[in-house]
Amino acid sequence: MNAFEFNNPTKIIYGKGEIKKLETNIPPQSKILLAYGGGSIKSNGIYEQVVAAISDFKVTEFAGIEPNPHFETLMKAVNIIREKNIDFILAVGGGSVIDGCKFISAAVHYQGDEWDLVEKGLARKQEKVVPFGTVLTLPATGSEMNSGGVITKASTQQKRTFGGPQYFPVFSVLDPAVIQSLPKRQIANGIVDAFTHVMEQYLTYKHDAILQDRISEGILQTLIEIGPGIMENPKDEKLAGNFMWSATMALNGLLRLGVPTDWSTHMIAHELTALHGIDHARTLAIIAPNLYRKLFEDKKEKLAQYGKRVWNLKGESEIEIAEKAIEKTVDFFESLGIDTRLSDYTEDYSDTAQIVHDRFKERKWLGLGERQKVGPELAKAIVEMSY
Ligand code: NZQ
Numbered sequence: 001m002n003a004f005e006f007n008n009p010t011k012i013i014y015g016k017g018e019i020k021k022l023e024t025n026i027p028p029q030s031k032i033l034l035a036y037g038g039g040s041i042k043s044n045g046i047y048e049q050v051v052a053a054i055s056d057f058k059v060t061e062f063a064g065i066e067p068n069p070h071f072e073t074l075m076k077a078v079n080i081i082r083e084k085n086i087d088f089i090l091a092v093g094g095g096s097v098i099d100g101c102k103f104i105s106a107a108v109h110y111q112g113d114e115w116d117l118v119e120k121g122l123a124r125k126q127e128k129v130v131p132f133g134t135v136l137t138l139p140a141t142g143s144e145m146n147s148g149g150v151i152t153k154a155s156t157q158q159k160r161t162f163g164g165p166q167y168f169p170v171f172s173v174l175d176p177a178v179i180q181s182l183p184k185r186q187i188a189n190g191i192v193d194a195f196t197h198v199m200e201q202y203l204t205y206k207h208d209a210i211l212q213d214r215i216s217e218g219i220l221q222t223l224i225e226i227g228p229g230i231m232e233n234p235k236d237e238k239l240a241g242n243f244m245w246s247a248t249m250a251l252n253g254l255l256r257l258g259v260p261t262d263w264s265t266h267m268i269a270h271e272l273t274a275l276h277g278i279d280h281a282r283t284l285a286i287i288a289p290n291l292y293r294k295l296f297e298d299k300k301e302k303l304a305q306y307g308k309r310v311w312n313l314k315g316e317s318e319i320e321i322a323e324k325a326i327e328k329t330v331d332f333f334e335s336l337g338i339d340t341r342l343s344d345y346t347e348d349y350s351d352t353a354q355i356v357h358d359r360f361k362e363r364k365w366l367g368l369g370e371r372q373k374v375g376p377e378l379a380k381a382i383v384e385m386s387y
């Protein structure tokens, strides 16, 4: 196992009805920016619960943070906070609202072009940030318990990641009842996003961190076990709770400790959202299987382990099991109603591989992945294979 340090300061408040605990978890006398998305919280009772819990505070609302949140929208919130001297942000939503609030947290006290916080990685150096907490409404990204974010500059169709230890939420409320109002499409997205997060910290090469592998396999098996049921019955409290906690555990930093990781599925897939507006999880389902196929030689041992332990596959050889494991993964995504080819989502895809190639080159992403092999050429080949 490689050396590591681990510090995750986010307090998790899990349970049905626990939104009421906002009152005692937000620092007293805070002036709050209550940030949310396009309004789902107003039709499912979450808004009422939040407003009741923070009624003793001075609150300014900021609505309209869109999926794949836009820099342009978030800057409006930054200006409101600056004008009103707001000192705490409450993000109520899915990954987009939470990531958006991480950016807002970074930008308020930054002097300069705020996009540099993302593009030039300056968010990591920003010392003065605005603290924030979250009420998660969509289990998927793990953003509620990690310190990264992804935002989009709409004017240039750029979707970029940023982060730093100062962007952990102070707390996150995980009430599994929020799942009840999620459309099937978003539940399926959440399962596939969480699944892929685990795979990126697991599907590399064999190492000696036994526990990390077993935890990863446990999360994958849980998602496979509960996936079909939660799609059919989001009111099932047992399934909802396990889904929510699996998604949080998939990307809260625990799985990557001391092991090789390969985030290239996400880095390629973000370009498909940036260029074609496809839901985040669906871009992963398009890219991941072909990335595994292209990097089969490097990943075959781990693919076979995954096939045997997670899917109970048997076969003549390790190679056969590894190949079957990729097919099982594709079948699983498709069983949730998620298409796995770019052409299923857009007709206008023919330039995509070349643009991805050029963007990788421009950003000097020459060697992503556990063996630093995924550069512009391989990224292009993987996207072409995904048409
Ligand atoms: O905006 P509203 O009206 O709230 O509707 C949202 C949105 O349309 C809706 N929704 C959320 N909770 C709901 C609900 N509808 C009914 N009932 C509820 N309880 O769902 C839609 C999608 O929401 P969004 O927040 O965009 O989805 P998700 O949580 O999948 O977040 C995706 C974003 O997170 C980034 C993605 O790239 C993407 O931008 N990611 C962030 C990560 C991180 N910070 O660690 C890691 C991930 O890999 C991912 O990249």
Ligand code: ZN
Pocket (backbone or CB within 6 Å): 141, 193, 194, 197, 266, 280
């Ligand atoms: Zn993701």
